[in-house]
Amino acid sequence: MSLETHTVRLPEFVDDRPVGRFQYGVIGLCGLVMFLDGFDTQAISYAAPHIAKEWGLTSAVLGPVFSSALVGLMIGYLALSPLSDRFGHRRMIIVATAAFAVCTLGAVWAGGVEELMVLRFLTGLGLRAAAPSCVALTGEFSPKRLRATFVLVIYCGFSLGFVVAGLVAGWLIPAHGWRSVFWVGALLPLALVPLLVLFLPESPVHLIRRGADRERIAGVFRRIDPSLPGEPAFAAPAEDTGRRAALSSLFTRHRVLGTALLWFVFAINLGEFYALQSWLPTMLTDLGHAMSTVVAATTLTTVGGIAAAFVTGPAMDRLGAYRTLGVFYLAGAVFVAATGLAFGAPLWLLMTANFLAGCAISGGQKSLIALAAVFYPASIRSTGVGWALGIGRVGGILGPIVVGGALAAQWSARGIFLAMAVPVLAAGLAVLFLHRRYAEEAPT
Template identity: 80%
Template sequence: MSLDPSTLRLPGFVDERRVSRFQYAVISLCGLVMFLDGFDTQAISYMAPHIAKEWGLPTAVLGPIFSSALVGLMIGYLVLSPLSDRFGHKRVIVVAVAGFAVCTLAAVWSAGVTELVVLRFLTGLGLGAAAPSCVAMTGEFSPKRLRATFVLAIYCGFSLGFVVAGLVAGWLIPVHGWRSVFWVGAIAPLVLLPLLLRFLPESPVFMLRRGQDPQRVHRIFRRIDPTLAPTAAPRFDVAGEDSGKRAALSSLFTRDRVLGTALLWFVFAINLAEFYALQSWLPTILQGLDYDMSVVVTTTTLTTVGGIAAAFITGPAMDRIGAYRALGVFYLAGAVFVAATGIAFGAPLWVLMIANFLAGCAISGGQKSLIALAAVFYPASMRSTGVGWALGIGRIGGILGPIIIGAALSAEWSAGAVFYAMAVPVLAAGLAVLLLDRRYGGRAAERAHEPATAEA
């Protein structure tokens, strides 16, 4: 049955129009939240050696400090992020940002390991709840032709947060101590909160699903397209949202999808284990090799810059030669880069920096591309469930990675041996993605996963 021409359709309304300044503002606010997420996640890596020195802690104790926020992230992804369906993306983002700001502020006065671990866990809960809602909000306000680009852009905001964390730590810690970085990590989200409350809209799909005033939704549409005429009784249609419910978790394990889901979870766990192990321990490894703080910050930052640079290569490659094949080959090359970093610890500094940049391309860039791969694999009806659970399960790797590397260093493994060992899981990830390509790859298969109606 055809709809009245005056009915406003989602996502068609967004897909058929040029991106407005209002949409750019929404996406930018989501990017700022992701930036703060990245800053808070990485800053602890630069503070940890100074915390250990001040409190007289052995190296192995740093592992739980690194991983406590990652446990919170995992629970936030799996348990708290679905609350956006009940309360709205905006509310979840605002409450989550306020929560991790307060917990970071409380960490300024932490006086022991237990207290700090608990606060980092609570901070991780807020970070884990905010990120999926930001991705969902970005997707809803992005036209289909640019959706992947905009989601990738806000994830680059996450990586930029890693970079800035290093710069801020290198500037503040030598002069004001490690607690000064917590001050910055708390004040920045508190400053952002009024902007989120004032300028971030609620999800139109959520508002329609909850039967809220149609005029409020229509006003959001008019901010996207100012030429839209006001109406006393606006009507809307949301494609693919009839049930108003998320795809069930069991839908990820149907007969044609169970292998793909299992392989994706495996690769997510590997990539996040590598990512957080690298970001958590590289500053400590470099300081142990007697590099000064400026070199530590620069070298660690290059791994994140590499991830951002890789996004400009992997995105077009995934579009042109196929998402699975491009990422599989990228991981195989990444295994070589990670192993080369182990060799580079005995080489001149400029060689070590180049090696860290390339390792960052593989690990940090691979993570962004892997999220895009999951979005290709799962159809729109279950995309948020599929990607969210892949990220959540992947956090198990993120939790274990820093702990395993900490144990290896405590067992007096050399820096080179650690990176040789880290190259093996990257190789396994590449082979797993190529197996995905064999089973699900090719443009025809990718199109087959797309629903008949566009995603809201």
């Protein structure tokens, strides 16, 4: 075959080669963006009590600030993630990172609730415009055999951002005030932007679809394999949908059932996650546990999610993404129910059950994002992941409301957790149905 007729095809080019330093660099940069995303998302929670005290407000008055951020997150997922498939993942990541950094910096000089609410809304837009693009770009530079693992790795960066935000807030706020946390949350992503400009590549699929200069495309491929010969032609994945609007591609006759089931599972998982994060401290406090126990138990849910990723990621790649996650959710239903039964048990048993429930709920969320990255082809991956997270946010809003209603109706903590196990069971069955319908047709 002559050099001129040699064709480089995606995703086979990435799938057939070992993961190199360049790809690890891409994944590392996406992981850093996700880490800062998590830090900025959580920072307001630690700053809020101090803002209320300085401005002479009740904590309830800051409710709209949290709500505005959630609205921004949802719109960012639904409205902005499709732009990544249109304008390129690299450009979206850079612009979104700079945007949420600037808006976070603006919060340093906020003088009132209305101003802070607008800034948090805009910050939410930037935060959630970046995440689906990071997932999509990571998936594109990962071989199929490791795709779920690498997506889980960068999403662990998001959870680590949550944890570090608490550590930094505990260190800085007493000495330097609440604004210091926003300084850190703004300056770190601003410092990352030049590195993204210099070292983050554009999506090869996007370049091929948009008819970019052949040398520019070849430059990306040669950073993966310097031995790439001559002046090859380039072919996008067979399922590429460049001529179809990315959003409508989620609802093709072949894909509509899978999209609907993914949204269903995302809504369940996010509903469970936010219900757990919102009400577990209250439940434990009402049962007379010390604050140190409450903090430790709540933190264990995040730690459990990170720990689970080290198991589910490789299992999804080796044993199949659908089967692994389906079985994981079925086990998770048992763990959530066991947490309810453990409320009257010795503390060590309650902590163990809570850790395992965190593995199922927080770890399940990360694994579900990896499943979405497997389900959708590269050409619509950002849109597919973004819309699944956006629609799932409806569950995240309803979950705490439903549990709050159950508490108001005098449900016990044990009864609530036993009830929460049922939707997790339904999620497991839905994923196993996806396995039966789509596992043999997993896109590239």
